Amino acid sequence: MxxxxxxxxxxxxxxxxxxxxxxxxxxxxxxxxxxxxxxxxxxxxxxxxxxxxxxISGNKWRKLKYLLLSIENLKYKRIAAMGGPYSNFLHALSYVCYLLGWQCQLYVRGYRDQPLTPTLKDCLKWNATIIFVNRVSFREMRMNKPLLADDIYWIKEGGQHELxxxxxxxxxxxxxxxxxxxxxxxxxxxxxxxxxxxxxxxxxxxxxxxxxxxxxxxxxxxxxxxxxxxxxxxxxxxxxxxxxxxxxxxxxxxxxxxxxxxxxxxxxxxxxxxxxxxxxxxxxxxxxxxxxxxxxxxxxxxxxxxxxxxxxx
Ligand SMILES: Cc1ncc(COP(=O)(O)O)c(C=O)c1O
CATH class of the missing domain: 3.40.50.1100 (Rossmann fold)
Known part of the structure; x- marks a missing residue:
């Protein structure tokens, strides 16, 4: 059932x-x-x-298109990605996840007490969860993805992905x-x-x-x-x-x-x-x-x- x-x-x-x-x-x-x-x-x-x-402008739609289909086929329920506080990729991804009703978790370089950028305000409006990481951890994350639950699909900075x-x-x-x-x-x-x-x-x-x-x-x-x-x-x-x-x-x-x-x-x-x-x-x-x-x-x-x-x- x-x-x-x-x-x-x-x-x-x-x-x-x-x-x-x-x-x-x-x-x-x-x-x-x-x-x-x-x-x-x-x-x-x-x-x-x-x-x-x-x-979802520029190369973002082109970058996401086959990736989203694949994520769908692999039956992941959530997406996590990393980027800077002005990231075009995180902006587009949050919006797409919002449209599709998918959960979106963002690892953002910066600190919680800094004023939110317009980019991040939009991401929050589209229900993304934001986790701030300091510069050292952010750099480390470029090499090794953070520890994530099995049903979360990880996307590298800038949407770098073979798909x-x-x-x-x-x-x-x-x-x-x-x-x-x-x-x-x-x-x-x-x-x-x-x-x-x-x-x-x-x-x-x-x-x-x-x-x-x-x-x-x-x-x-x-x-x-x-x-x-x-x-x-x-x-x-x-x-x-x-x-x-x-x-x-x-x-x-x-x-x-x-x-x-x-x-x-x-x-x-x-x-x-x-x-x-x-x-x-x-x-x-x-x-x-x-x-x-x-x-x-x-x-x-x-x-x-x-x-x-x-x-x-
Ligand atoms: C507006 C814009 N142009 C160009 C690029 C560079 O694209 P790529 O990371 O695929 O080299 C990016 C980053 O993704 C971007 O946001």
């Missing part, structure tokens, strides 16, 4: 996950009309993944044009790995470039290599656009962000997208991306973070 009840529950949850999938359209493409880019005879198109959904790869790789199935270069902001390297896998299937000539937004590019390279067939070398993680490190910024980045938003009416934020957009413009201007190239830049969202940094954008 209990068995058939849990089967029914499982079917219902599976239905909810697949139902969620069907509600998302392909993200639109937007051509950039900019004299600097035209002067270099480059065509630059933005894949507006930030428009996939107002909350994120098929979701990200599907970006290519939404493209009709052929691209010479595809660029994306990179932190864990998971999105780059997904694009490398997608390019291999759909556009083997496209070169994938991850713009590192933090000072750990060696780690990203080794993680990408672990996630994909390392014989594929049509990809790179580019450094030099960290602007001091994760969530750090300079006046040049702030100026670029403001001007880009004004000229193109595409919202970007300083932690991820602005760094990858700045880098793309510079690579084109310096001729590192050669003239005549057709370039796709993926907007990974992350705009909920702007609420915490609005004075800087």
């Amino acid at each position: 209990r068995n058939s009840q849990s089967k029914q529950e499982s079917k219902l949850r599976y239905h909810c996950v697949t139902q969620l999938f069907s509600e998302f359209d392909n993200s639109p493409l937007q051509l950039i009309n900019d004299s600097h880019i035209h002067a270099k005879q480059v065509q630059l198109t933005i894949k507006r993944d930030d428009l996939i959904h107002s909350i 994120a790869i098929p979701g990200i790789s599907e970006i290519f199935s939404e493209l009709s044009d052929e691209y010479d270069h595809v660029l994306i902001a990179s932190a864990t390297g998971t999105s780059v790995a997904g694009l490398v896998v997608g390019a291999r299937k759909y556009q083997p000539k496209a070169k994938i470039t991850g713009i590192s937004v933090l000072n750990n590019h060696q780690q990203q390279i080794s993680d990408v290599n672990n996630m994909i067939d390392s014989r594929n070398n049509n990809w790179a993680i580019r450094t030099g656009f960290e602007f001091g490190g994760f969530a750090k910024k300079t006046q040049a980045l702030i100026d670029f962000t403001q001007q880009f938003i004004l000229r193109n009416e595409i919202p970007i934020e300083p932690v991820y997208s602005a760094k990858s957009f700045f880098a793309t413009f510079e690579l084109i201007e310096k001729g590192i991306i050669q003239s005549g190239s057709n370039v796709l830049l993926i907007h990974c969202g992350g705009l909920q973070g702007v609420r915490c940094n609005s004075s800087n954008v």
